[in-house]
Amino acid sequence: MTCHGHNVPVTEATAAPNALGPSPDPDLRLGAVVQSDGTTFTVWAPAAERVELALIDQQGGQRNLDLAHMGEYWTGFVAGVGHGQRYGYRVHGPFDPTHGLRFNPAKLLLDPYARAVDGELDFASPLIYDSSEGDSAGHVPVGVVVASSEPPPPISRPVPWTETVIYELHTKGFTKLHPDVPEHQRGTYAGLAHPSVISYLVDLGVTSVELLPIHHFLTEPAIAARGLPNYWGYNTLNYFAPHAPFSSSGSLGEQVAEFKAMVAAFHAAGIEVILDVVYNHTAEGGFDGPTLSFRGLDNRAYYRLTQGGTMYDVTGTGNSVDTSHPQVRRLVMDSLRYWVEEMGVDGFRFDLAVTLIRNERHEVDTVGHPFLAEVAADPVLGRVKLISEPWDVGNFGYQVGNFGTPWSEWNGKYRDSVRDIWRTSSYGVQDLAYRLSGSSDLYGDDGRYPYASINFVTAHDGFTLRDLVSYDHKHNELNREDNRDGTDDNRSWNCGFEGETDDPGVVALRKRQMANLMATLVLSTGVPMITAGDECGRTQHGNNNPYCQDNETSWFDWSLPGVWSDHFALTKKLLALRAAHPTLRQWHYFSGQPVVPGGRKDLSWIAPHGGEMTEADWHDGNLRTIGMFLAGDAIRGTDADGNVPVDNSFLLALNATAETRDVVVPDASWAPAYEVVLDTSSSGATEVVAGAVVPLAPRCLVLLRAL
Incomplete structure (x- = not known):
């Protein structure tokens, strides 16, 4: 073994350094x-x-x-x-x-x-x-050591934000029980690339999979001491390496090739791959955690420290990565570019992203932080989707709406508002109206568009959709933390009985509530994100924090799409409607201006009396029935092929109360009649004429297409 360029024999390292020669690479690629x-x-x-x-x-x-x-x-x-x-x-x-x-x-x-x-x-x-x-x-x-290899072929047609439907899944849990996947590939990148898995997603109608963390991660020693693993993966050890246990073929570089093959399979099916990335902290934990990588190389640079050298923690994990340091930012940026250029991914969701925009004084800087500037200026990252989780657990950590371009954001206010309206706990419909129409109050004042709002009702963190309508309280006993972990602010409603029941009335109500929540999500302006299994009744049995449950509690049950075929069909129908009608996925915010002189506007809010909402209606804290009229001839911008779309107009009506509400359909200046294309109450009505008085069933959502 010789030193490059010097032909000097290399000896074993001893107490006195015997250095190798300088790198031949002038750019010092790390x-x-x-x-x-x-x-x-x-x-x-x-x-x-x-x-x-x-x-x-x-x-x-x-x-x-x-x-x-x-x-x-x-x-x-x-x-x-x-x-x-x-x-x-x-x-x-x-x-x-x-x-x-x-x-x-x-x-x-x-x-x-x-x-x-x-x-x-x-x-x-x-x-x-x-x-x-x-x-x-x-x-x-x-x-x-991994030699370079060809990146996966890019997706043939990048998915525009207006067509994007995100499906959040866990690489292992999604295929661990899949009957068609070969047993040795279940729970792996190869399993996720299996044709049966991809065809399921294509059939459902999603455009983008968002993978829970696949950067190589570890279980925290304290969790391991309880006999449990870190299943979710929010404990990164390395920002370049695919998680080795998700590989079916080996851990000496085979995981890289297998991950690339998975991306190629998704791209061939027209599906994007988005990674949930955790640059806010590492697996080295707090001051007394293990020394595995960063801490032993330069603890003062990689981590936020107090004056006394202890960790300054705004992530709740014991440490916080310090992106105010230029070299740490270089690590993050190099990692992001690597996953795009070499591994072929199409976007990122940044866990606890506010930590990444704290300055050297640990203060949140949403305007001048160099990380934001570097991301915005980077030509590689400029072609992929960037999504922030706009909060952390430190002071002033809740920053929903404040990330600016080119970011989209997990809209926590959307989740809370939609949950509240359907459990009859909202104050009127003011906030709901913002959420249904793209949250312009959050994203319309800084040059962003409705796709800046990633709308979600559930996520990996919290109840599943089925559990959201089945439990008032968390049931996290399996986590062995005496049920202290996980949030108590679930904004859920069990429909009158805690947990599973055979009571037909409760079961029917729960299914309707699930339909209402899914329909609201998919039909709202913005980008919907569906949690894997919510389309078919997946349950975690009331566990709202199964981060350490690598078992049937978290794994996808592939018998459910058949058992819950009605809810699966509803979700599939909703996604097909969204894909077919640009009216339901608009690029621009609504102006509220008439598209027909003296007539209908691009967006109108319809009160139960059939006219537009009045000031008194907007300030009625007991009002939970509202209509939303979207004019199909008012779509601004062009579609992905450069054409100006013209579409049907739609009237969405929802009644979140426990009573039937008589509502008046708008007069003929809006549309002469409507076809019922979706009704979560299954009332049987198929057509409605202008000006008619229609009884809107309790707790239901109806979508009408103008004729």
Whole structure:
């Protein structure tokens, strides 16, 4: 083994550094870069005094080589090393935790830029902590050298925001019980790419899958001590490596190829792949957590610290990544570009995104934070979808509506408003009207469009749709936290009985409420996000926080689409209506101006008396019956093919009360008659004439198409 360019024999690392030569790559590409005759290793550790590269064989044996110091970087070329080589770093320097310094060469560190990760964390070993002087090798995951390969083919037709329907799913849980997927592929990237799985999604009508975290993650030691795993994956160890346990083919780079094949399969079916990414914290936990990667390379740079060197936590996990530091931002940006350019993904949903826009004083900066500027200016990220979860748990952490372009946002206010109206707990219909029409109060004042609102009623975090109408209270006992975990603010209603029941009246009401919630979601202006299984009655038995339930509580039950065929058919019909009618998925906000002189407007709010809503109606706190008229000849902009669409007009009417409400259909200046295309009460009516008095059934939603 020789130093590149110097032909000097390399010796084993000793107490006196014997450095490798400088990297031949003038740009100092971070990570392990495979070349024709070897691999260049480069890591950023500006405060380190010495950095060793540890090459690890399959029996756990190590060969340690010293890297050359070049400014803030440590780098070296190792001949004869290539794809599949396992490796880590040992970093020397002062250990002074009160000043944020956590260097400890006894801890084998994972390269933050590793393209694959192999091995598991030994939760029971004290050697993973700085409090132990012993060597952590053999007890921690390590990096794997991965050679470059072709990215997946891009999707043939990128999905415009106006046509986007997001389906949030868990890579393992979605296929773990799928009868058509070969057993060894269930719960893996290959399982998710199975034709039966993809055809189900195509048939349902979704356009984009949003995968819960697939960056390589770990279970927290405290959770492992309770005998449970981190199932959801919001505990990232590495931002470049696909989670190895989701691979059916191996963990020495095979996970990269398998992930790319999965993306290619989705793209071939016209479905986008969006990743839920967790750049706000890492798996190293709090001050007393394990030293696995970032902490041992530069604790002061990667993490937000207090004056005393302890973690400044705005994520609730023990640490918070500090994107006010330029090199940390580089890590995030390099990771994002890698997943787009090399792994082929089509967008990202940023978990606790507010943490990423806190400045060096830990204050939220929605205007001038360099992370926002860098994302907005990046040509690679400019072609993918960017979605923020616009909150964290720190001071001023709730920032719904404040991210600006080019961001879309999880609209938590939409979720709360829609849940409240259908459980009869809203104050009137004012807030609901904003949510139905795209939330212009949140996104219309900063140059954004209705697609900035990612509308959702449920998500992985909380009740499923079925549980939302079946439980008033969380039932998280299986999590072994004495039911203290998970939110108590569920805004749910059990329809009169807590939990499952055979009472036909309760069951019928629950199904209608599920239909109302799904119809409201899909027919609202903005981008709908459906949680996997909500189309077919998936239940978590009242657990609103099953982050640690890697079992039937969380896995998708593939018998349900048949058992709940009526609700599946309703969801499929709703998505087909949305896809067919641009009136129901508008690009621009409504102006409220007439499209016919003296006649109907592009958007009109219809009161039960048949006329437009008055000031008194808007301030009636007991009003929970409303109509929404959308003019099909008022669509602004062009469709994906550059044509100006002309469509039907629609009247959406909902009655969220427990009583029948007589409503007056608008007069003939709006439309002479309407066809009933959807009625969650199944009243049987098929056509309604202008000016007619119609009894709107209790707790129902009706969609009428103007004739």
